[in-house]
Amino acid sequence: MVQTKIASATRRPCELCPLRGRSAFRDFAPEELAFVSSFKQAELTVEAGGALIVEGEQHPQLYTALGGWGFRYKILEDGRRQILNYILPGDLIGLQGNLMSEMLHSVEALTRMTLCIFERERLTALFRNHPSLAYDLTWIASREESMLDEHLLSIGRRTALERAAYLLAFLDHRAHMTGIFTADVPHVLPLTQQHVADTLGLSLVHTNKTLKRLSEIGLLRWLDRGCEVLDRGRLLDIAGWQPAPEGLRPFI
Amino acid sequence: MVQTKIASATRRPCELCPLRGRSAFRDFAPEELAFVSSFKQAELTVEAGGALIVEGEQHPQLYTALGGWGFRYKILEDGRRQILNYILPGDLIGLQGNLMSEMLHSVEALTRMTLCIFERERLTALFRNHPSLAYDLTWIASREESMLDEHLLSIGRRTALERAAYLLAFLDHRAHMTGIFTADVPHVLPLTQQHVADTLGLSLVHTNKTLKRLSEIGLLRWLDRGCEVLDRGRLLDIAGWQPAPEGLRPFI
DNA sequence: CGTGGAATTGACTAAGGTCAAAGTTAGTGG
DNA sequence: CCACTAACTTTGACCTTAGTCAATTCCACG
Known part of the structure; x- marks a missing residue:
């Protein structure tokens, strides 16, 4: 639970993303893929039990889960914990709660997780230049809502x-x-x-x-x-x- | 609860929107305002207790609450009801759950409500031509999530x-x-x-x-x-x- | 072997549910 | 204006579900 994150040196191109081609996910147009590739900063590995996001902290990155399981939760002051939802491959992490200010929930890895890192800052470019991806982002938020x-x-x-x-x-x-x-x-x-x-x-x-x-x-x-x-x-x-x-x- | 909706003949322009200018809301740029005006179809009034959205039905409109109170809810087959959240002026209704397919929750008016009607179809145009509004949409979805x-x-x-x-x-x-x-x-x-x-x-x-x-x-x-x-x-x-x-x- | 986290179990307690009835209030029609 | 109704609110008695406490067991792992 207090383990730290471990950044891996991997820099796998999006074309080789393990999610791409899985039957559950939609295909990207070439220009979308190109943009997402440029959007992607690096990959990250978090060990089971590691804290990925801590409530109350600023968090300039967004993540997409590539592999492993995680969960979002909130705690009351006296320690009572409520798990809000689980994170599986393909899920976007960090969109929940305010888009730009401090995180309103914590995220912890349930198994070893691999994640793709994006900079929040670049969301603006995504909205400006890639309406279809912007739509996807809203779709994803909307899906999370319906699970909640x-x-x-x-x-x-x-x-x-x-x-x-x-x-x-x-x-x-x-x-x-x-x-x-x-x-x-x-x-x-x-x-x-x-x-x-x-x-x-x-x-x-x-x-x-x-x-x-x-x-x-x-x-x-x-x-x-x-x-x-x-x-x-x-x-x-x-x-x-x-x-x-x-x-x-x-x-x- | 089973009352029907009552469409009003009003066609108030967005420039006169009762929300505009309230201190809680951000201002629009002129071109945003122009687009939203064209996006807007009509206004609707629903009496207290009236059903605005019914779970399981297709619903080609989105609404923005202009006045009054409402709530979103789901029910189990045996009638147990869970209220999910309340709707106040400025809230967007219909973004929760799938963006385009059938509604996953119901919405009922708590008091007489006035609403602004948009066509879901035109969301595409919004995403394509108004990145700042698309961003707002995601922001709004994100805010709803944090309430949930x-x-x-x-x-x-x-x-x-x-x-x-x-x-x-x-x-x-x-x-x-x-x-x-x-x-x-x-x-x-x-x-x-x-x-x-x-x-x-x-x-x-x-x-x-x-x-x-x-x-x-x-x-x-x-x-x-x-x-x-x-x-x-x-x-x-x-x-x-x-x-x-x-x-x-x-x-x- | 130990050790610590996870799972199990039993005994007891408390929070919250169910049932039933009665009191209130706004509205409706005579 | 008044009786009548329906929807809400309030209350008491009793029941059930779920919580708390305290051991114990079971593994995986060093």
């Missing part, structure tokens, strides 16, 4: 069991959509029960008992620091949720 | 008393910032306790008891269908919250 809406509904109105079912189905769905659950890796959500608790607004103990209920009926398997979803359909039934169909999505 | 982050923290991690204090301080603050609490009107948040309950994720009964506690120590007065905040400072203390300082904000 869902979470709010969940925490506000669902029972503990429904919330847990919703969260795990949601993350499993996103992982699949993003293409990080390939055939060769185990399909595990890299969470501790503390993360689940802090996302659902529940205590750790109650979260544990709730997850146990879901395990017992065979909907998931809890591993050492992770969760394997065994039956997303039935989780969705319990939650009374249906993921919104999503076409090709942009990323920057 | 706050709400999530509140519902997930604050006690009933803290949540109520937070919500009322939040709304009172926004009302003041937006300039709708002028000297000649009573400074009343136009809510029922059911709205408060559905925002805080609490039952109506418990909400009532919680609000009573806040009244008894003199922090607010509950009126027939509304709330008068008497001591925002102490509400903020209870909530452990501090509104983020906000400079001039854009609107479209």
Whole structure:
């Protein structure tokens, strides 16, 4: 949690971006690609548990997650923590909250993450010269909002069991959509029960008992620091949720 | 709640927009104003309780609230309702959720609302020709996100008393910032306790008891269908919250 | 072997939900 | 002007869910 970031020397060109060509993402026009390439400053690697963004600090960079898992959160003065959303490859980090002033939330890596760094300053050039990318940026912000809406509904109105079912189905769905659950890796959500608790607004103990209920009926398997979803359909039934169909999505 | 919208014949030019010139909002350059004027289709009036947007429906318009109060919400199949955020003058409605496909939440008027109508289709032209307005749009989406982050923290991690204090301080603050609490009107948040309950994720009964506690120590007065905040400072203390300082904000 | 983070479990407590009824108030129509 | 209604608010009694406390167990790792 207090580990520092580790900047890597990598300077992979956008043409070789690991996200490019994944079936979930839209293609770029050549001129868009050229601009994004110039927009990109460097790549960054953050170890699991490392702090990427700290609430209250100025943060002149934006990031796009290229690999790994992270999460955004806020804490109250006495330490109560609320996880706001999870970050998966393709997600833009730093757009939430004010566009230019200090950060209103923190971001921490759940696994080792690789990120692409952009300078906030250059957003102006993006808006001025690349309307289609500007549109994408708004689209991305809008998508984040709709996820937050869902979470709010969940925490506000669902029972503990429904919330847990919703969260795990949601993350499993996103992982699949993003293409990080390939055939060769185990399909595990890299969470501790503390993360689940802090996302659902529940205590750790109650979260544990709730997850146990879901395990017992065979909907998931809890591993050492992770969760394997065994039956997303039935989780969705319990939650009374249906993921919104999503076409090709942009990323920057 | 099932009343229909009432389109008014008004076609007030943007130069006479009631928001323009209010101290909270930024000024437009002449060419921006000209574009927004052409962007604007008409004005709309919705009576209190009227449905402006219904979840699941296609909605080719965007709105900017000019006057009155509204709220966005989602419901579960069995009727449990979660209010996501409130809409005040200057807020853009319809950007949340997917930019172009069906609406993912509903919007209802809390008081009589007047709105400015834009065609979603013309967003493309806005992005292409008015980078500064495109930037504003992203800024607005980003601001909505940061409000949702706050709400999530509140519902997930604050006690009933803290949540109520937070919500009322939040709304009172926004009302003041937006300039709708002028000297000649009573400074009343136009809510029922059911709205408060559905925002805080609490039952109506418990909400009532919680609000009573806040009244008894003199922090607010509950009126027939509304709330008068008497001591925002102490509400903020209870909530452990501090509104983020906000400079001039854009609107479209 | 130890050690520390994570997961589990049981006993008890408290916050908040549910049910049911009654009181208030604004508005409506006679 | 007044009775009537419907929507809101208020209150008390009781129940359920979830939180707290305190151990214990289970691993992964050095």
